[in-house]
Amino acid sequence: MSSRAKQKPDSTLRRFWLKWRFHINVLLLLVPLGFMPKYFADAALFRGDTGLGEREIGEVPVGPWSLRLAELRNEAPTLDGPAGHMKSFTAALCERCRDQVKATYLRIGKPRSLRAAGVIFFGTPHRMGAMLPIPEKTKADAELWITMEGWDGAMHQASLPLSQASPATLAWLNQQGGKP
Amino acid sequence: MSKKSRSKLWFLVHSWLALPIWFFVLIVCVTGTLAVISQEIVWLANPQMRASQPSDDAPLLSYDQIIAAIKQAEPNTLVESISRPDESHFALDVGVSYPDGRSVTVYVNPYSGVIQGTAPAFDFKAFTRALHGWWLVPFTNGYSWGWYLVSFLSLPLLASLVTGLVVYKRFWKGFLRPTLRIRHGARIFWGDFHRLSGIWSIWFIAVISISSTWFLIQAFMFDNQVTISTAPVALVVPRESVPVTTDGSPAPMISLETAIAQAKERIPGLDDSFVTLPANAYSYLTVGGRSWYPLMFQTADINPYNGDIASTRLLSNRSGLELVTESMRPLHTGDFGGIWIKLIWFFFGLILSMMVLSGLLIWTKRTALATANALKRSNKQTRVQAATEVSQ
Numbered sequence: 145m146s147s148r149a150k151q152k153p154d155s156t157l158r159r160f161w162l163k164w165r166f167h168i169n170v171l172l173l174l175v176p177l178g179f180m181p182k183y184f185a186d187a188a189l190f191r192g193d194t195g196l197g198e199r200e201i202g203e204v205p206v207g208p209w210s211l212r213l214a215e216l217r218n219e220a221p222t223l224d225g226p227a228g229h230m231k232s233f234t235a236a237l238c239e240r241c242r243d244q245v246k247a248t249y250l251r252i253g254k255p256r257s258l259r260a261a262g263v264i265f266f267g268t269p270h271r272m273g274a275m276l277p278i279p280e281k282t283k284a285d286a287e288l289w290i291t292m293e294g295w296d297g298a299m300h301q302a303s304l305p306l307s308q309a310s311p312a313t314l315a316w317l318n319q320q321g322g323k324p
Numbered sequence: 325m326s327k328k329s330r331s332k333l334w335f336l337v338h339s340w341l342a343l344p345i346w347f348f349v350l351i352v353c354v355t356g357t358l359a360v361i362s363q364e365i366v367w368l369a370n371p372q373m374r375a376s377q378p379s380d381d382a383p384l385l386s387y388d389q390i391i392a393a394i395k396q397a398e399p400n401t402l403v404e405s406i407s408r409p410d411e412s413h414f415a416l417d418v419g420v421s422y423p424d425g426r427s428v429t430v431y432v433n434p435y436s437g438v439i440q441g442t443a444p445a446f447d448f449k450a451f452t453r454a455l456h457g458w459w460l461v462p463f464t465n466g467y468s469w470g471w472y473l474v475s476f477l478s479l480p481l482l483a484s485l486v487t488g489l490v491v492y493k494r495f496w497k498g499f500l501r502p503t504l505r506i507r508h509g510a511r512i513f514w515g516d517f518h519r520l521s522g523i524w525s526i527w528f529i530a531v532i533s534i535s536s537t538w539f540l541i542q543a544f545m546f547d548n549q550v551t552i553s554t555a556p557v558a559l560v561v562p563r564e565s566v567p568v569t570t571d572g573s574p575a576p577m578i579s580l581e582t583a584i585a586q587a588k589e590r591i592p593g594l595d596d597s598f599v600t601l602p603a604n605a606y607s608y609l610t611v612g613g614r615s616w617y618p619l620m621f622q623t624a625d626i627n628p629y630n631g632d633i634a635s636t637r638l639l640s641n642r643s644g645l646e647l648v649t650e651s652m653r654p655l656h657t658g659d660f661g662g663i664w665i666k667l668i669w670f671f672f673g674l675i676l677s678m679m680v681l682s683g684l685l686i687w688t689k690r691t692a693l694a695t696a697n698a699l700k701r702s703n704k705q706t707r708v709q710a711a712t713e714v715s716q
Contacts, residue, residue, distance in 0.1 A: 176460040236425050267603060294572055
């Protein structure tokens with residue numbers, strides 16, 4: 145029966161296929177054309193041509209130092225396989241502290257010690273990035289803590305509300321909370 | 325099924341493999357061909373990327389001298405990595421970051437240390453590779469579906485090779501008596517062309533289709549959290565071995581020459597083609613390059629404060645399986661032995677693109693007809709069968 149159905153020249157599906165099969169090429173070629181603006185926007189973002197990130201958070205003073213913080217993407221955390229949800233931040237150190245700061249860390253909630261200061265920033269003082277894991281159960285009033293360590297052993301901390309650091313993350317957390 | 329009708333079936337399968345997405349297949353082949361020599365195309369277009377030896381005995385500057393030269397010319401520019409392209413006549417690719425937060429590649433003359441220019445915002449090399457490799461579909465969570473779309477083509481390509489050799493009876497005779505009839509019309513010409521280029525491309529089509537099948541498997545494994553990697557997890561410099569300075573200035577680091585010497589001691593025959601500077605105070609300095617085996621890099625992570633080698637990734641560290649799978653990418657791209665290998669890959673890439681095109685031309689001239697005939701025949705057969713059934 146099935147072989148006869150295949151041979152039936154006037155089956156609608158078959159007619160449709162015969163008529164449109166070569167148009168799949170057109171659809172496939174539209175794909176890269178459609179993604180091209182995003183590709184070039186991303187290339188510019190990673191080169192830093194469009195600033196530190198998609199959304200600048202601003203200058204955050206940390207003790208005697210400060211850093212300019214930005215969200216790499218103005219969007220909710222993305223799932224990174226078994227590692228869970230991640231949110232990328234970028235930062236640049238203030239000009240006068242570039243040679244004094246040994247390391248900069250990011251964490252949700254206040255770190256208990258320097259050894260638990262969170263994820264470390266990678267890159268140069270001009271442009272560095274950190275991937276912060278965001279647990280789905282993070283509270284909406286959570287704070288983002290920045291820890292800076294000096295070459296002389298000094299440690300300074302500052303915090304800002306997550307709502308200010310990343311409204312998109314907060315919106316995503318509220319959505320997660322809605323889940324049973 | 326008779327021998328004749330079986331070979332006819334093989335032939336039909338072969339004819340229909342690239343269809344109806346032939347134009348997509350063609351563009352993937354063409355972009356891949358361009359990607360092979362994309363670096364050379366940029367070199368031709370951009371004089372800032374060129375650097376020839378000023379005289380026969382002019383020495384290459386050491387990486388330390390390069391960094392010193394950059395620091396002198398642009399004191400606020402920070403170097404992140406230095407990489408020396410395979411071919412001479414190319415400037416060094418130096419990854420730097422500027423005080424305005426941009427992170428770019430600059431071309432630096434390896435003989436004079438002069439910064440010759442910044443890589444243009446439109447990176448032709450990266451673009452052709454992204455177009456060929458994942459059809460520009462962004463990677464959001466795991467591999468992009470564009471990657472699957474392109475690498476899936478490896479299966480019909482492999483099947484084309486196999487069925488092509490099955491339907492081309494005694495194809496090995498084509499090596500001894502190459503036929504390319506020019507004066508017998510387009511159908512004959514394209515048929516001869518398709519067969520002739522096909523047999524000479526057997527090795528190339530096998531390499532491309534098998535390596536891209538691996539790319540498909542690789543994506544599938546990654547997205548399902550399957551790993552065959554024996555690479556160690558990235559280490560950090562232990563807190564106690566990072567010095568604290570009393571005046572609060574950055575702790576001094578070993579010179580790149582010292583690091584390279586350490587790496588060469590551990591990896592005999594290492595060609596130090598790249599160094600990556602520590603990405604923060606707790607990360608290692610990486611020195612790497614090829615040695616006797618052209619398809620793979622070997623690297624050493626070195627403590628930038630005391631010069632100790634913390635970990636290495638050598639040929640001998642890789643499992644047998646990894647030696648095979650990690651060889652797939654250089655085999656696919658032809659990027660492992662300088663310009664001549666690339667030109668061979670480029671040439672056969674063009675031939676493969678032409679085979680898609682010639683295959684289509686043959687199909688339009690013949691297979692459409694053959695398929696219609698075959699359908700007609702089997703229709704007749706069923707009708708005859710039905711008639712006999714009724715009469716019985």
